[in-house]
Amino acid sequence: MAVAIAVTRERREGETRCAITPETVKKLAALGATVTVEAGTGAGSSIPDAEYEAAGAVIARDAKSALAGADILLKVRGPTAQEISALKSGAVVAAMLDAYREKDTVEALAKSGTTAFAMEFVPRITRAQVMDVLSSQANLAGYRAVIEAAYAFGRGFPMMMTAAGTVAPAKVFVMGAGVAGLQAVATARRLGAVVTATDVRPASKEQVESLGAKFVAVEDEEFKAAETAAGYAKPMSAEYQAKQAELTASHIVKQDIVITTALIPGRPAPRLVTAAHVASMKPGSVLVDLAIDNGGNVEGAKPGEVVTTANGVQIVGWSNLPGRIAADASALYARNLTAFVGLMVKDGVLAVDLEDEILKASVVTNGGAVVHEGVKG
Template sequence: MKIAVPRETDAVETRVAATPDTVKKLVGLGATVAVEKNAGAKSRILDADFAAAGATIVDDAAGVYKDADVVLKVRRPAAAELKLMKSGAMVIATMDPHGNEKDVEAMAKAGVAAFAMEFMPRITRAQVMDVLSSQANLAGYQAVIEAAAEYDRAMPMMMTAAGTVPAARVFVMGAGVAGLQAIATARRLGAVVTATDVRPAAKEQVESLGAKFIAVEDEEFKQAETAGGYAKQMSEEYQKKQAELVASHIAKQDIVITTALIPGRPAPKLVSKEMLASMKDGSVLVDLAVERGGNVEGAKPGKVASVSGVKIVGHLNMAGRIGASASALYAKNLIAFLETMIDKETKALMPDWDDELVKATVLTRDGKVVHPAFAPAEA
């Protein structure tokens, strides 16, 4: 069983899909691991470290992919990469398939079995495989660090002989994994933190971290959560009421961090230009949803924009800005999933296609798109 770990080709990607620790485990499971030269360079993992763990370092992508039974990646493979893979190979990555259906079809035509890690069900057994949580956790942390870097004042209150520096006011919009980590990080830095979310369960979580919860708590709010724990799309009426509350609150904030995403849909717009205009000059917003259209009007992917004297941070791949930490967690997510498909006695690759984890994540198999969200309707 050959496992390939290529160097990511996306310009903003710093992460790698394996670490020396996970390579050791894979070798222990009977696998031969091929790592492309400099695959871990942007995550501070040297080729020598991979080699010491038992991997073979290969000079180019063609050599890495040749005869590989399993390909571990961070991002969906590009067309040029698919051409190098053998038919029947398993590709495990974050696939970002929504809006990229042609790329999903291309993986099917290439004959690979593609698994989308972001579709991992949120059940106890799969917690260690949850890439959305592991990466969002780091993104929430880094969002506060980026905000602090752009904010030209201190975050905590400081009482000195020369006077008192007031604490920064930080408002976190969306209290999922990223939002909760942003709250915790901002609190550690000494900021006065408030937060909002449309899910009722978030209120207790926010308050447990020492932040104040801001929301219109009506009947719709009390039922605004799916069985899977995700936020529901709210009615226009509720959105209007919530926007009015947020507008009055946001005008008093120094830093705003937005994290709202709805699976399979464009990011909801939460902060309008009118809200931006109401904020103090020099305020900072960090939009963690910028890659899905953004929560903030005027946010520009990959740039720090300025609107009405307010900085809008739109960095892409926020977790990847701390690539060493992000890779360490992501690689553990991948190997935890892959281990479930390796027979411990024969050390052979034996995926159980009826396993709930496999069924939830497999996009393509045997030349077809098989995931129900993307498979063509039968005539």
């Protein structure tokens, strides 16, 4: 009997993305699976039910019907309690579980006997690049951050020479040069801004400069060793943070737009921009905080809001920036998921090998227990 894959509508507030597209329905069917999609799943990404049906999916009237007998549930965000209760024991769940913070969801998945995978834990190794949801979504977030900044900014981005005089280019400072930051750098450059960027990882300097931006950082011995084997930034010493903060303060005051992207896995986002930094900026300046869902990099940022300060600076704190480009975000995420499912489904048979390095790194619950070491505590 073919593996039964279910995809249900996202029920978290503000989540416009979906975990499947008509393109990936066909790819999953090619693995030997049947696909059931709850009605309305693609609405936020402008995908009508008829397109899923034309691709070979069965449309279920509600989540309970979609999940009946499902071997695998695919989601963007973690499933709700009602969805978990509708799953059979031993079913597989793959989603961005936000496992460090969504403890109740993780515990419910464990108690239900499901094998749940957190897509944010997929290791950043060559073999898993096509499954790397953090990178695919961060790329879009970095792009969208610049678009949001341009919308909020009351002036143009590029230098423009006219008969009435010259319009100076915008000065954009990107803090954090990971996937999102580099895409923000590239997008701001394409729009004609003068761009600078900073990061504590030494490898990022060359990447920033290759995009035509200037790198700004305190480049001492600690900076040279500030990257983990997995490519993430290490927490820096108080002494380094003080030196970097001094450099940052003198740089921010000259900027029109600041975009912050810094995250540390499993921990709250680091505070990069203080109220004093914000107060030093010119009226009309804009900050966009991409880390707002993890506590934020900017003091005064509020999730889901644009805050205007007393000195006329706007702090943009939109949650889920990839969801503001839902069609593309869903297309990339669905491809990530489909490649991940391909590790477990062969010729229509579900075979979960938890010794596979990708599955082993990303499994959170199995056999009635929380099994991921980083999530257990």
